[in-house]
Amino acid sequence: MQCSTCDKIRPCFHSADGTPRCRACLTKLEPCTDCGRPSRVVARTPRGPFCENCWEVAPEARKPCQQCGTVEKLFHFGLCRRCAGERHLRQPLTSPNGEVRPELDKVATALLDFNSRRTLLYLRESATAKQLVTDLGAGACDLTHEDLDARMPGPKDLSVDYFRSVLVSAGILPVRDEYLARLERWIEFKIAALDDPEDRRLITAFARWDRVVRIRRRARGKPISPAAVDVAQSQIGKAVTFLTWLKKHDATLATCDQTLIDLWLTSEDHQGPYIARAFVAWAVRSKYASSLSIPHRPQRTFYRPLDADERWTIARQLLNDDSYETKDRVAGLMVLLYGQTPAKISRLTTAHVLHDENGVALQLHKTPLRLPPPLDELVLQLVEIARSHEHMVMSNEQNAPWLFPTQRPGKPLTNRRLTRRLHNIGLPSEAARCAALLDLCIQMPPAVLQRLLGVSAFAAERWAAGAVRTAYAAEVARRS
Structure with a gap:
C-alpha cells in the first residue's frame, strides 16, 4: 500500500485503521505530544503522536470495556484486562466436560488478581506456560513444585517461575527456597x-x-x-x-x-x-588427586574513588530530581553516602526501616543509622510502595516485604540488576562506594563504622588506613 507518512508503496501496517505505515515510518523517532522527547510512536491521536510512557497515562487510551463497561486501557478486541483474562485463562483451565476444579479456579483468580495484563502476555509469549495451563485443565499435571520443575525444558528457562511465584504468594503452593531449587x-x-x-x-x-x-x-x-x-x-x-x-x-x-x-x-x-x-x-x-594446588586469584582490580565534587553532584541530583525512580534514588544514595554494596541494598526489607518520634532510621547492623532529610522521606516513600504490592510472599527471615521488589512476588532485585540500574543513571557503584567509605573513615572511628554499616572489623581498619593517607594528601594539597 501507499504509506500515509512517506507516500511510498511498501508493505504497511495498520491498514485496517485507514492509516497505513511502513516499517521505517513506524520505527522513526518523532517528538511526543506530551513530553516532547523524540521517541518511537506507539499511538496517534487528534492531539498528535504519543510515546510509550505518555500513552500509559493519556486519557485517550482509556475506553469503556465492551463486556463490563470499565473505563481503562483495553487489552484487545474491546475488552479490559480482567475480561480478556477471564476468557483466555479460564478456557484452557476448563476440563473437557466443562467443569473447573476448585483448585484451578483459585489458580485463575490468583493470576488475574495479581496482574491480569502480565498474565495475558505470559500466556501469549510463552509456549511452555500455555501448555502448562492446558495440561492443568486436562488433569495431566498436578499443582506441585515437582511437576512444575518437570515442565521446564532447560536450566535457563524461567517461563514457569512467574506462574509458580504467583501461586506461592496466593498460598496454593508451599514456600521454598527458589534459588537453591534452581x-x-x-x-x-x-x-x-x-x-x-x-x-x-x-x-x-x-x-x-x-x-x-x-x-x-x-x-x-x-x-x-x-x-x-x-x-x-x-x-x-x-x-x-x-x-x-x-x-x-x-x-x-x-x-x-x-x-x-x-x-x-x-x-x-x-x-x-x-x-x-x-x-x-x-x-x-577427597583423595581423587594429590600434590595439586591452584593459588588464590590475583588481587582484585582497585577502583579509583569517585571524585568528591562529582560524588556530591550526583548525590544532590538524586535527592532533588523527581524524574528518577524512588528505588534508584534510595539505592544510589545508600551507595554514595554510606558505602553500601548493591548486594546488601537489594536484600533490605521494610523491617529494616525504623520510624519513631525521633525520625527515620535504617537498621544496617547493630546500631540503627539515623537518616537525614530529605533521604528519610524517600525511604518512607519506598516503604509505602513496597507495602502496596499485594499478594507478596516475603521469603526472608524478617517476614516483611522487600524494599526493592520485582514483578515476581516474593523476589527482590538481584545484585546484578540493581548494579545495572545504578549504572544506567550514571552512578559507578564501586567507585562511589570507595569514595563514601574513605570519607566516612575520616569522620568516625573504625569501630563505629562497623556497628553502623556492618563493615567487618578487618575491612574497617583497612579503609581507615586508606582514609588517613587520603586525608594527609588532601592536607598537603591545601597547603600548597
Whole structure:
C-alpha cells in the first residue's frame, strides 16, 4: 500500500485503521505530544503522536470495556484486562466436560488478581506456560513444585517461575527456597549433559556433596542469595571445563600433576582459570588427586574513588530530581553516602526501616543509622510502595516485604540488576562506594563504622588506613 507518512508503496501496517505505515515510518523517532522527547510512536491521536510512557497515562487510551463497561486501557478486541483474562485463562483451565476444579479456579483468580495484563502476555509469549495451563485443565499435571520443575525444558528457562511465584504468594503452593531449587535443577541438567561416567561421578560428588552442602551450612536455614548461586554455578561449570581440558591433554584427574596445572593457568583457551581452585582443592581433600594446588586469584582490580565534587553532584541530583525512580534514588544514595554494596541494598526489607518520634532510621547492623532529610522521606516513600504490592510472599527471615521488589512476588532485585540500574543513571557503584567509605573513615572511628554499616572489623581498619593517607594528601594539597 501507499504509506500515509512517506507516500511510498511498501508493505504497511495498520491498514485496517485507514492509516497505513511502513516499517521505517513506524520505527522513526518523532517528538511526543506530551513530553516532547523524540521517541518511537506507539499511538496517534487528534492531539498528535504519543510515546510509550505518555500513552500509559493519556486519557485517550482509556475506553469503556465492551463486556463490563470499565473505563481503562483495553487489552484487545474491546475488552479490559480482567475480561480478556477471564476468557483466555479460564478456557484452557476448563476440563473437557466443562467443569473447573476448585483448585484451578483459585489458580485463575490468583493470576488475574495479581496482574491480569502480565498474565495475558505470559500466556501469549510463552509456549511452555500455555501448555502448562492446558495440561492443568486436562488433569495431566498436578499443582506441585515437582511437576512444575518437570515442565521446564532447560536450566535457563524461567517461563514457569512467574506462574509458580504467583501461586506461592496466593498460598496454593508451599514456600521454598527458589534459588537453591534452581541451583539443584541446574546441576541435574549439567550432570546429564556429561558423557563420561567418571566425569559424571566426580561432578556429582563435587556439586551435590561439597558446593550445595557448603551453601546450606552457611545459609543456616535462611534463603540463599542469588550471588551464592552464581558463584556455585561458575565453580561447577569451571570444573567441567577443567576435566574436558585434561582429556585434550591425555590426562585425568588422578594423573594430573602441577605442571599441567601451571599450563592450565597460563592457557588462553579459557577464561577465569583460577575459578577451578575450589574443585582442585576438593579433589585433593577427597583423595581423587594429590600434590595439586591452584593459588588464590590475583588481587582484585582497585577502583579509583569517585571524585568528591562529582560524588556530591550526583548525590544532590538524586535527592532533588523527581524524574528518577524512588528505588534508584534510595539505592544510589545508600551507595554514595554510606558505602553500601548493591548486594546488601537489594536484600533490605521494610523491617529494616525504623520510624519513631525521633525520625527515620535504617537498621544496617547493630546500631540503627539515623537518616537525614530529605533521604528519610524517600525511604518512607519506598516503604509505602513496597507495602502496596499485594499478594507478596516475603521469603526472608524478617517476614516483611522487600524494599526493592520485582514483578515476581516474593523476589527482590538481584545484585546484578540493581548494579545495572545504578549504572544506567550514571552512578559507578564501586567507585562511589570507595569514595563514601574513605570519607566516612575520616569522620568516625573504625569501630563505629562497623556497628553502623556492618563493615567487618578487618575491612574497617583497612579503609581507615586508606582514609588517613587520603586525608594527609588532601592536607598537603591545601597547603600548597
